[in-house]
Amino acid sequence: MGITDNFDPETWVDRYGNYLYCYALSRIQDSPIAEDLVQETFLAALQSWKQFEGRSSQKTWLTGILKHKIMDHFRKKIREGTADRSSSIENLDEFFDEKGQWKQVPAKWTANPHNLYEQHEFMKVLQNCLSELPGRLSIIFTLREMMGESTQKICKILDISATNCGVMLYRARIYLRRCLEINWISGNTFEDSR
């Protein structure tokens, strides 16, 4: 009975608590809700422990449960209208002139989020940028770029057409890119010594 031997919920919080909390917080930018979702994840895991067949690691299994909790949270926000519907981002005039050329060209990114020592700072800026986006744009970006959900699924969650979905993803990307550039990259700019 190898599986039941591993059944040790008491240690879950210490082993996976930080990871799951970080995972949730970076996707919803709200610490009390992130805490609740982590708690719900562990409780759901406790209830459905029998279904865990050990095909994946406990961590992967728990993350899977948390992912569902996060998506339910998004669905609820959309349904209740707490994710503001009217996006302040109506057109892209601030990015492009009438000829469709960049008003301010994208700068070279000198900081690299792949470097672990920069990730802490990067995640902080990313979260600020995500919470500055209109709610629905933030949700759509998170679902697509962080959680890797299919656009079909995302359209369904947000209850919008594929075209609208594409437009929202575009806006989310172009705004987030610029926000990161302003707040993270330029804040960390260092000249290439060569």
Place this chain on the structure above:
Amino acid sequence: MKHWMFSCKEVTQMVSESMDRDLPRYQRIGIWIHLMMCKSCSRYRQQLMSLRRVLRSEGLHDEDSEPCAKLPPDARERIKRSLHRNDLEIETTKDL
């Protein structure tokens, strides 16, 4: 005016779309030509792609990389208590 040439505004939109679905051939070619000549748009594309790679990477939330906040101690205790309570409930119902 070369009508087959896309503007930066059009290209950035199509690049975004290409991250979600396959584009028709003429658009792919149009993007490719534009990116060859336009440093800004090709930077935009590279940055969006590398952002996706980082955000989807597994290691982003690992504790030893310390990428973001730790579960606060009070929440930790609260969750442990609730787990313990529910664990006991499950144990008792098993015995019944």
